[in-house]
Amino acid sequence: MKVEKLVFIGAGNMAEALVKGLIQGGVCPAGHITVTDINEDRLVYMRETYGVEAVQDNALAVQAADVVVLAVKPQVFPEVLPGIAGLDALVISIAAGLLSVGIAELLGPAARVIRVMPNSPALVQCGAAGISPGPGATEADLAFALEMFEAVGIAVQVDESLQDVVTSLSGSGPAYFFYMMEAMLAEAEASGMDRELARALVAQTLIGAGRMVVESGLEPDELRRRVTSRGGTTAAALAVLEEAGLGSTMQRALRAARDRSRELSGS
Numbered sequence: 001m002k003v004e005k006l007v008f009i010g011a012g013n014m015a016e017a018l019v020k021g022l023i024q025g026g027v028c029p030a031g032h033i034t035v036t037d038i039n040e041d042r043l044v045y046m047r048e049t050y051g052v053e054a055v056q057d058n059a060l061a062v063q064a065a066d067v068v069v070l071a072v073k074p075q076v077f078p079e080v081l082p083g084i085a086g087l088d089a090l091v092i093s094i095a096a097g098l099l100s101v102g103i104a105e106l107l108g109p110a111a112r113v114i115r116v117m118p119n120s121p122a123l124v125q126c127g128a129a130g131i132s133p134g135p136g137a138t139e140a141d142l143a144f145a146l147e148m149f150e151a152v153g154i155a156v157q158v159d160e161s162l163q164d165v166v167t168s169l170s171g172s173g174p175a176y177f178f179y180m181m182e183a184m185l186a187e188a189e190a191s192g193m194d195r196e197l198a199r200a201l202v203a204q205t206l207i208g209a210g211r212m213v214v215e216s217g218l219e220p221d222e223l224r225r226r227v228t229s230r231g232g233t234t235a236a237a238l239a240v241l242e243e244a245g246l247g248s249t250m251q252r253a254l255r256a257a258r259d260r261s262r263e264l265s266g267s
């Protein structure tokens with residue numbers, strides 16, 4: 001798909017991560033990217049940092065656009081969409097909890113819509129995104145959306161009915177690991193370790209565990225068994241976690257996130 005003009009409506013955290021990834025990854029040159037925002041300081045920053053065009057007027061920005069990424073908060077959509085209705089472009093929405101069919105209705109029949117659930121590690125080019133083609137989206141549109149989010153991590157295609165599960169797994173997922181890391185750090189400090197040292201060890205451990213799952217191709221339960229010797233330290237810790245029901249608590253937590261996502265999208 002030839003993209004001469006790619007527009008981001010909203011130049012916040014997620015738009016910046018994508019702009020950076022697209023330029024660095026050679027997916028789209030800065031000269032083909034326009035961003036909009038209501039905040040003039042933000043526009044100056046984006047223009048000066050990435051060399052993209054940056055304007056306040058959404059309607060003007062989307063004129064002759066091939067791709068428009070809706071990167072404002074979901075609650076701003078009702079205000080933004082009528083102003084850009086009638087678009088003849090691929091429209092990619094990254095808003096949590098908004099159905100592609102609802103967005104398509106507000107934009108009119110010429111828009112081809114794709115819904116994406118990214119996550120915050122996209123900010124460090126290590127994101128995980130679920131991508132769902134919506135009304136009017138073509139194979140070429142889907143291929144472009146996958147390429148775009150692969151510029152900031154991994155991207156997988158999922159049926160839109162599973163976007164609430166994606167939200168509960170990778171969308172909200174970073175926070176589950178942050179929470180676990182908070183507790184690990186608190187205990188390391190309580191045991192007398194310097195916080196900065198503990199922080200480095202915990203973060204690297206999480207990165208390492210993730211990479212082992214990806215690179216070994218083994219299931220997490222197999223990897224866990226391999227590092228747990230009978231009567232050892234890991235076994236002592238895991239016995240406490242099991243006794244506390246961590247596994248079933250995590251499953252309940254994911255169900256709560258999934259159900260809340262369904263509630264927010266009214267699906």
Ligand SMILES: NC(=O)c1ccc[n+]([C@@H]2O[C@H](COP(=O)([O-])OP(=O)(O)OC[C@H]3O[C@@H](n4cnc5c(N)ncnc54)[C@H](OP(=O)(O)O)[C@@H]3O)[C@@H](O)[C@H]2O)c1
Nearest residue numbers: 010011012013014037038071072073074094095096118120
């Ligand atoms: N960040 C994440 O980890 C994450 C993960 C998954 C999905 N998402 C989704 O990604 C979208 C963007 O999130 P974000 O974290 O990048 O938000 P953000 O940093 O708040 O960025 C949104 C930007 O849009 C601007 N804006 C507000 N009204 C506007 C308008 N009418 N026209 C143009 N720009 C406008 C905001 O300005 P002000 O700040 O001045 O209002 C802000 O700079 C959201 O829909 C969110 O649900 C984010």
